[in-house]
Amino acid sequence: MNGQGCSDFSSEVNGRILDRIAGLEKIISPELVEQALVDTGKQTTRVCRLTNEVMIWVVLAMGLFTELPIRQVFKACRRLRHGEKSPARSSLCMARQRLGSEPLVALHSLVVRPLATPQTLGAFYRGMRKVGIDGTVLDAPDCDAHQHFGRSSGSRGEGPFPQVRKVSLVELGTHIEFAFVYGGWKDSEKKLVEQLWEHIPDDALLIEDRGFFSYKHWKLLHEKHKLLIRIQKSMVFKPIKYFADGSFLAKVYPSNWYRENDKQGILVRVIEYKLDDPQRVGHDEVHRLMTNLLDPEEFPAMELIMEYHERWEEELVFDEQKTHQDPCRAEKTTNLRSETTDGLKQELYAMSLGHFVVRALMLEAAAEANIDVDRLSFKGSFQILKTRLPECDPSNEVKFSQWFAAVVWEISCERIPARRNRINPRVIKRKMSRWNKCRPKHRKQKPLTKTFAQTVVMIH
Structure with a gap:
């Protein structure tokens, strides 16, 4: 099976293709995902590995694994099968465009x-x-x-x-x-x-x-x-x-x-x-x-x-989303990464759905511990979810429920002290740069016609 073939994925865990993120189903049910696709007319009719049913879960995972490029997100979502190659980045990007933003908008209204x-x-x-x-x-x-x-x-x-x-x-x-x-x-x-x-x-x-x-x-x-x-x-x-x-x-x-x-x-x-x-x-x-x-x-x-x-x-909430859920990184200098209008809309809704998943788990944990949810760390809970998702065993309902109960308990232990009586001056500290600002004219430069050595001119 090559990276861009059209054969179906083999599914070994109760029909789930992306079996490493099955735990998300405790918050976002497959039935609601299917309803969102039906409501927007996006059910897959063609024979393809990357169906819309698969890609909507990939996009949802992008709202959680924000530090990973799309091909690595797919790898994080599916267990390793010897001899099975992951789809190429170009195939995933095309499939994401084919899915569009409408199913994410519909799913947001159904779930959140x-x-x-x-x-x-x-x-x-x-x-x-x-x-x-x-x-x-x-x-x-x-x-x-x-x-x-x-x-x-x-x-x-x-x-x-x-x-x-x-x-x-x-x-x-x-x-x-x-x-x-x-x-x-x-x-x-x-x-x-x-x-x-x-x-x-x-x-x-x-x-x-x-x-x-x-x-x-x-x-x-x-x-x-x-x-x-x-x-x-x-x-x-x-x-x-x-x-x-x-x-x-x-x-x-x-x-x-x-x-x-x-x-x-x-x-x-x-x-x-x-x-x-x-x-x-x-x-x-x-x-x-x-x-x-x-x-x-x-x-x-x-x-x-x-x-x-x-x-x-x-x-x-904005701090949770921008600082912890989707922090700045050297290879991603902006809050959003999509370079198409529809992709950006898709990304915004996936981020909001990812935030909802974490917050719903935190509320469950706070209710069980009988504490205010403010006493739980969003950053800690977010990292627990990402760490524990691959451990979920959805092969039967008992194991599935045991995994969920363990995650909720672990989040309930992620407590922070009561808020301090603190001050937050409204100030910023940013370094001024001596370099010119990057503008559209600096992109898509014409190819060079000379090598570096050919451009060297001796002064004497």
């Missing part, structure tokens, strides 16, 4: 969902599921297919890579990214976030940073969802009623004219506070929160201030 229950420690506030919206940017390869995303710019000109802007809905208590949208560097977060509103759970307490607020958004959301949003200190309010906890009722308007004429105002509750510790970021600045939780006795101001700061859990 909020998992917290009212018994999940730290996931609810007074019966409301804590959900956050925030955004991040990801570097994409500097190729022609990604130039439409645009680049960041500053005093030294444009950034080195096209950048993808991603906005995510996260269940803060479990760190599960259950919905996201993306666009280019120049796409506004305020505009992108509108595509996420249909995914907000009915029982959510939606927590947003001040960059997402607008009157239009508040008007559309406040009657259906409970909101807790930081707002700019420059906004003008006319207090209607002060409460003993320091908060007050006021109205928010579309513009100054509407406020002066008291038209189209929406009743809100405003909480203003300062920080008196000089070591903390935002010391002595006015911080403002706005909410439609109007009752100060049922929802005290100090509780809401503390709950707003749970929004930082979403920043940790």
Whole structure:
């Protein structure tokens, strides 16, 4: 069997081709994978080794084995058979393109969902599921297919890579990214976030940073969802009623004219506070929160201030994905590696599904140990999953369940200390380079016509 042949793979473990990652089926069932392929019309009809049924699992594995090129990902997924050659890289890339991104998008919608229950420690506030919206940017390869995303710019000109802007809905208590949208560097977060509103759970307490607020958004959301949003200190309010906890009722308007004429105002509750510790970021600045939780006795101001700061859990989600799940490496200088538009979309959804698998296992482990999932290390859990996946024996259900129970127990032991009372100054430290920036004109240079020796000209 050669690397590019069309013969089927021999499957020896209950029909599984990629038998070294069978453990993923405990979180992503084969039935849902098949449904995603059916829903998108991607079932394989041709005789081929690398069917779409095989390739969707390869792409899912790419979201976990992010340090490996695609051919090595395949090797990590299938046990060694003497005399069987692995598919060539070109065959795998073509098969990945044939699969496309639609099945990954469909699978994400079938699999990824909020998992917290009212018994999940730290996931609810007074019966409301804590959900956050925030955004991040990801570097994409500097190729022609990604130039439409645009680049960041500053005093030294444009950034080195096209950048993808991603906005995510996260269940803060479990760190599960259950919905996201993306666009280019120049796409506004305020505009992108509108595509996420249909995914907000009915029982959510939606927590947003001040960059997402607008009157239009508040008007559309406040009657259906409970909101807790930081707002700019420059906004003008006319207090209607002060409460003993320091908060007050006021109205928010579309513009100054509407406020002066008291038209189209929406009743809100405003909480203003300062920080008196000089070591903390935002010391002595006015911080403002706005909410439609109007009752100060049922929802005290100090509780809401503390709950707003749970929004930082979403920043940790982005750290988990960018720093630990898919860290920078010498051979991969960008967050994403796909050099086609559809491949990049496929990669984003595979990464999110891989993150969900780890987080679902961590939640299972935390529930069994009766601890807050925040006390478990994402990095440690991620490495345990990758290490233990090849050990899974799916030959019968008893061994399969024993493997899963052992992995969950091992993750439950991967505990970290309670979070320190720490500070994080908003600073960066990057080395300036004396070299010119790499730009598209530097790619695809014409072949040299002379050898090095032929170019040498003696001065004397």
